[in-house]
Amino acid sequence: MQALDILILSNGPGELTTWVRPVVQAIRQCMGDDRQQIRISLVLSPCPNASGREVAIAQTYPEIDRVQGAKHFFPFLIGGKTAEGWDWRDRGVVVFLGGDQLFPVVIGKRLGYRTVVYGEWETRWHSWIDRFGVMKPELIDRVPPKYVHKLTVVGDLMAEASAFQSEQLKISEQLQLGEGQDLIGLLVGSKPSKLAQGVPLCLAIAHHLHAACPQTRFVIPVAPALDLPALAKFADPAQNTIASAFGNPAAELVQAEQPYLKTSEGLRVDLWTESPAHDLLSQCRLCFTTVGANTAELGSLGVPMVVMLPTQQLDAMRAWDGLPGLLANLPGIGTVFAKLINACFLWYSRTPRLLAWPNIWAGEAIVPELWGHLQPQQVAEVGIDWLDHPEKLEQISRKLRQVRGEAGAAQKLAQLVKEMADAQPSI
Numbered sequence: 348m349q350a351l352d353i354l355i356l357s358n359g360p361g362e363l364t365t366w367v368r369p370v371v372q373a374i375r376q377c378m379g380d381d382r383q384q385i386r387i388s389l390v391l392s393p394c395p396n397a398s399g400r401e402v403a404i405a406q407t408y409p410e411i412d413r414v415q416g417a418k419h420f421f422p423f424l425i426g427g428k429t430a431e432g433w434d435w436r437d438r439g440v441v442v443f444l445g446g447d448q449l450f451p452v453v454i455g456k457r458l459g460y461r462t463v464v465y466g467e468w469e470t471r472w473h474s475w476i477d478r479f480g481v482m483k484p485e486l487i488d489r490v491p492p493k494y495v496h497k498l499t500v501v502g503d504l505m506a507e508a509s510a511f512q513s514e515q516l517k518i519s520e521q522l523q524l525g526e527g528q529d530l531i532g533l534l535v536g537s538k539p540s541k542l543a544q545g546v547p548l549c550l551a552i553a554h555h556l557h558a559a560c561p562q563t564r565f566v567i568p569v570a571p572a573l574d575l576p577a578l579a580k581f582a583d584p585a586q587n588t589i590a591s592a593f594g595n596p597a598a599e600l601v602q603a604e605q606p607y608l609k610t611s612e613g614l615r616v617d618l619w620t621e622s623p624a625h626d627l628l629s630q631c632r633l634c635f636t637t638v639g640a641n642t643a644e645l646g647s648l649g650v651p652m653v654v655m656l657p658t659q660q661l662d663a664m665r666a667w668d669g670l671p672g673l674l675a676n677l678p679g680i681g682t683v684f685a686k687l688i689n690a691c692f693l694w695y696s697r698t699p700r701l702l703a704w705p706n707i708w709a710g711e712a713i714v715p716e717l718w719g720h721l722q723p724q725q726v727a728e729v730g731i732d733w734l735d736h737p738e739k740l741e742q743i744s745r746k747l748r749q750v751r752g753e754a755g756a757a758q759k760l761a762q763l764v765k766e767m768a769d770a771q772p773s774i
Contacts, residue, residue, distance in 0.1 A: 351768050352439035353387045359394035360571065361640045362445030363401055364623035366465065366504045370444060371410035373761035382412060388433065391417040392446040398572035424450060427457050440767045448472055461767035465504060465760060473497065477767055480760040499763060502756035505647035518627055521605055522566065522617055529563050529734060531556065532634035534641045537570030544657045545637050546581035547590035550598055550610060551723030552635055557614055559731045566617040568624035575606055575618060582608055593723055633730055633740060638702050646705030647751055651743040653729050654703040656718035708750045714743060
């Protein structure tokens with residue numbers, strides 16, 4: 348067989364861990380591990396949610412031979428040259444796993460490679476892309492009939508995350524989970540603007556929930572770019588004035604083999620630093636989370652969640668993407684813009700809208716979305732009710748899984764890549 352290059356295009360941390368990882372594993376299983384025959388390269392494009400550790404994470408995937416970071420992407424897209432001057436084989440396939448679907452069109456044509464695109468919610472550039480692997484059959488119905496033959500239903504790549512559960516026993520031992528204990532996830536955010544409210548709010552929720560349900564244990568999956576002392580500062584009311592809006596819950600960092608926050612009431616909240624945290628999250632009975640990509644990940648794992656958007660301190664919420672985020676973070680006048688932008692958001696939100704990804708996918712509120720001046724005890728009561736009525740948790744979990752596509756998408760997408768590799772190069 349003639350030597351082949353497989354070029355993966357991706358962008359954010361979510362796509363890297365939930366899409367790239369299972370796909371490159373499946374490609375190696377399907378096409379072999381001989382690096383002289385099959386070479387896998389990963390090129391990252393810019394993403395507003397990037398943590399800065401994407402290259403380091405990708406380099407831990409043994410299936411990938413070389414990685415280029417996002418800061419070098421546009422010179423590669425425009426000029427065709429990588430920062431390290433990579434060579435390219437005559438035959439190859441470009442696989443799109445995040446970013447803009449125009450990217451594989453441009454890069455595929457320049458290299459003379461076939462192109463395969465994973466389409467989660469939409470497919471574009473049908474006349475220029477060779478094959479699409481889509482999440483659901485509905486996407487095929489939206490495509491002009493002459494391009495339908497290019498689309499294959501592969502299922503939900505994010506559902507592959509739930510298959511990575513080989514570490515569950517290790518997690519239980521590491522957290523010292525007792526029999527009958529319910530693990531509750533607290534997803535407090537990754538940016539300072541979210542952490543300022545997310546950490547004290549979740550600590551206060553954990554206090555009320557544990558008082559009513561003593562069998563509960565709590566864990567915070569720590570974002571890859573966040574160090575533990577920085578996280579702990581948001582649990583200190585002396586360093587985080589916004590904590591007063593939630594009753595000034597306080598906790599200190601305990602740097603043990605398994606680090607944790609210890610609240611002033613003696614409650615332990617474990618800190619999980621391994622990434623991705625799919626194995627951990629899949630063991631959670633339920634989670635409390637802020638709005639964002641976390642809701643998509645939890646939805647794909649079928650984990651019931653309470654989605655929160657606290658507005659106690661509008662000036663603190665500066666985690667907007669794009670122009671609003673730039674304006675809200677300007678020195679000096681950023682506070683004015685932040686308050687104005689968030690006030691507009693509150694006015695906009697008076698009309699009921701779905702904000703969590705599983706609810707958007709389903710077109711209905713599968714999981715509760717709580718926004719406004721949230722009181723920790725009221726939020727905790729939702730979790731208490733669920734734990735007292737486990738049938739409600741089972742119903743939510745079932746609905747979450749029904750919204751997404753089937754598992755096995757990585758293997759099916761790898762088969763599409765193989766088919767394109769066996770075909771003649773594009774002209």
